[in-house]
Amino acid sequence: MKKTRFNELHKKLGAKMVEFVGWEMPIEYKGIIDEHMAVRTRAGLFDVSHMGEVFVTGKDALAYVQWLTPNDAARLLPGQVQYTALMTPESTFVDDMLVYCINPRTYFLVVNAANVDKDFAWIAGHTKGFEVRVENQSDAYSQVALQGPLAEKILQPLTDIALGAMKSFWWSKGKVAGIECLVSRTGYTGEDGFEVYSTDPDPGAVWTSIIEKGTPLGLLPIGLGARDTLRLESKLMLYGNDISDKTTVLEADLKWIVKLQKGDFLGKPVIEKQLAEGLQRKLVGFELIDKGIARPHYPVYVGAQKVSEVCSGTFSPFLKKPIGLAYLPIGATAIGTEFEVGIRDKMTRAKVIPTPFYKRADKK
């Protein structure tokens, strides 16, 4: 198993470690519910070094990023970040990702840990006709995420970057705990917070200084278990569960990342066709009416017929109810529509509800 540069620190904090896509990662420390609530009410620190980092550089860097993705990267000024996806010609997903504009000839793509090799091969494999260089720098990068209402308060004393001036989906370079880092106001929890990237071969001080500064304020280290419950409450996608190469960007309810007027891109003709013809199915959020917990792959029924399987599902620690995501036939996607999830041998009633399930009160 691969190990991040913070591996020993997790073990010292008593983390329960598991294997995740080839990495030894902490799944929980104190417990999923405590960790989840810490992020929602105070702050939490995640080791996300397993994520992938790919650079696209050169004269045609912007044009190439535009070709590979549905969102409009031309809108990004140096210092800005955008949520987008790598699209197949069928408008399905190779992955979802963040694109950072470093400068008009340098784009920094951050991709899911499960897909690093696949994504790099994809990005490097479509360059014909573009004057670009593609580099996989994933091994060089360590990354932590500090998330929660107290994130700025905890991080500011540790950095020379003026965090108060950093808006959501912007980034800056500077020192954190004396170590050179790129810091962005981004995250995967639905709370305010920062993601901190470093290529320093010895970045331990980034982790330990945040833990030291944050613990008296109620910060907890957070494992992958709570990472999943947090992102699901905020209806953030998980590749392999909610989006895949079998789901189109419109079916996934991600029309907002599609900017047709920006020019041509992989998958555009299929998106235009789906817009003209209408969708057959769509990803919706649901809660259970009967007692139980809906989990990934449980069968989903409309009427007596199985229509799909649960994509993501859990017991929401903040909302204290079972929630989930599933693709339903378009006729069953209206809010309030009741359907059923098969939980072991029981047909458990569910209903479509608005998403995101949780939205924080203030947004920077």
Added chain:
Amino acid sequence: MYPSDFYYTKDHEWIKVEGNEGLVGITDFAQHQLGDIIFVELPQVGAELAAHQSIGVVESVKSVSDVYSPVAGKIVAVNDGLSQTADLLNKDPHGRGWIVRLKIKDRKELEGLMKVSDYEKFLEGLES
């Protein structure tokens, strides 16, 4: 930490014998492995079970686990408190977190279960 008057199974259930009945639950090791327990599916009172048949299901945020009956018997009571406060299983797995009370069918089946020192040795073996 493990009560000396309980019998234990390899699936981390315990049974406390009281006359010809037994109180059944899961051990502290099991509740720790499961994490925060949200929901317990209990059997019907009156159900007759064989040894190692599923009594019910314990759901935590991240997992689902069957609870198996240590011995054959008839369910005479279930812990309704668990439907209100499932986390009793985390907080007091050997006491207020009991799951069912059953009338033991054949006391000889108890001889196949572990006593406390064997269970503690079994746990040590797992952790290495």
